[in-house]
Amino acid sequence: MKLDDAICYAAMLSHDTRFDGRFFVGVLSTGVYCRPVCRVKTPKQENCTFHLSAAAAEAQGFRPCLRCRPELAPGNAMIDAQSRLAQAAAGLIEDGLLQDLTLAEMAARLGVTSRHLRRVFVTEFGVSPVAYMQTQRLLLAKRLLTDTRLSVAEVAFAAGFGSVRRLNTTFIERYRMQPTALRKPRAASTLPTTLEFQLAYHPPYAWSAMLAFLAGRAIEGVEQVEADRYHRAVRISHGGKDHLGWLTVQQVVDRDALQVTLAAELAEVVPLVLGRVRRLFDLGAHPDDIARRLGGLAESQPGLRVPGAFDGFEMSVRAILGQQITVKAARTLAGRIVQRFGQAVTSPFPDIQRSFPEPATLAYCSPEQLAELGIIRSRVRAIQALAQALIEQRLVLAPGADVEPQLAVLRALPGIGEWTTQYLAMRALSWPDAFPHTDYGVRKALNETDDRKVLALAEAWRPWRAYAVMHLWRQL
Structure with missing residues (x-):
């Protein structure tokens, strides 16, 4: 994508929050790059350069502003196919997964070639995936140094540098300061213990x-x-x-x-x-982009989001348990699974005691162990088949996966119908255009039961049909 200098500068003058995270401003007179919402004195337009990402600004020699802190800028939703692919790759990098995957492995996970991924990524962010990763590591280290009590060594490893020496060298080369310089303005006693x-x-x-x-x-x-x-x-x-x-x-x-x-x-x-x-x-x-597409449907609840999944497997099991029973009953069954198979967790909250079990735990337990919890046999088979597909890496229940192949795998699993498939696409895959057209609540809100007519009514809401679903559910 290309940036329009006049539009970017106007957004910067007005500190327009709609553009925060969509571009960054390099200031030639200071050598610093900022978010468009930065409250420092606005530089002259001839001193400004505009960049698709923080990494693109750093590739041109700019260092991050210590006031607006580019590492705190919000992310961007995935819209068209090319942007969605690039944003998915960026999400994997920001999650630290490129440390475990090569670029070729990441491309394979996204269902494309590494050459295509690199081309799309450069178009979207202005730099290669590797350069983007380096900037994300630096910005994470900057955030940890500023906001936590972690030692420099802990910061280096948490941010993926592997050693304090490498962190120090890279920080000096890119930001022209020692990492510890970020801690001088704050007394240690003011830093949070968590x-x-x-x-x-x-x-x-x-x-x-x-x-x-x-x-x-x-x-x-x-x-x-x-x-x-x-x-x-x-x-x-x-x-x-x-x-x-x-x-x-x-x-x-x-x-x-x-x-x-x-x-x-x-x-x-x-x-x-x-x-x-x-x-x-x-x-x-x-929200503004989504509201424009949804029109009057979104007027009563501005800023309504589609809840994702902290853990795709956890959310998927709860969704399977909820088939044809009440939400309360599904919660009860999920709680029994946690008490029987989850790992103990120490927390300051009495009601937070255990983690949800991993796929292997449920895949390899006996069906009888799950049935004893009150789960009917057909759902036991569905849960164990889903877990096995995740273990074998035939299925990925996380944003960034190529959506259509994942939907095909889901549909082929026992006990996974179209409603469950689309619901998991909404939440586990964070697919903004997912649409469970067979959902009772959707049909009731639309006052329509014919599949073709329900889908036809939803065409006007593409590519944000998942957000339309959330608004339709609110009407019940």
Whole structure:
């Protein structure tokens, strides 16, 4: 994509939040790059250059502004096919997965060649995937140094540098400062003992609606919505071991961001945890773009998001359990699975006690063990088939996967019909155009039962049909 200098400069003059994260401004007179919402004195237009990503700005020799902090800019939703592919790759990089995957392996996961992925990525972000990864590592290190008590060594490893020497060298080369310089303005006593981060979003955000949706589906022992906060247990397998801990998410009162608090035990997997939080709370959405497409349907609840999945397997099992029974009954069954098979987690919240079991645990247990929990045999088969598909890597239940092949795999599994397939596309795959046209609530809101007519009515909402579903459900 190309940037229009006049439009970018006008957005910068007005500090337009709609453009935050969509481009970055390099200032020739200072050598610094900023977000368009930065509140420092606005430079003259002839001193400004505009870049598709933070990585593109750094590739031109600019270093990040210490005031607006480019690492805090919100992400962007995936729209057209090329943009969706590039954004999916960027998401994998931001989650720290390029450290475990080669570019060729990442391309294979996304269903394209590495050459095509690189070409699309450069078009979208202005730099190669490898250059983008280097910038993301630096920006994560900058955030950890600024916002946490982690030692420089812990920061180096959490950000993927592998050694303090490599972190120091890269920081000096790119930012012309020592990493420890970021800690001088703040006394150690003022830094939080837990890991605390702010994740920005594009306003508006229907926070109460999001919490109500998650509260109604929270799995006992794993998740809890308390007042205006979301708590959950965390288990992430990475680097050959399980990382267990907890997190809390709440809305920041005076800015367009969510406050995320993590247990210190999750320091080594910060990128992975924050990536999952972004997906769960749909922080990359652009509400204005979506509202323009949905028209009057979206007027009553501005900023309504599509809840994603912190863990695709966990969410999928709960969805299977919920087939043809009440939401409350499905929660009860999911809670029994957690109590029987989940790992213990220590947290400051009495109701957060265990993590959801991994696919292998449920795939290789006996069907009788699941049936004893009150789960009917057909759903036991569906859960175990789904888990086996994940283990064999025939199925990926995370954003970034090529959608159509994943939908085909889901449809071929026993007990997975079209409703479940589309619901998992909405939440586990974060596909904005997913549309469960057979859903009872959707049909009731549209006052239509014929499949073809339901789909025809939804054509006007492409490519945001998943958001239309959330608004239709609210009408019930």
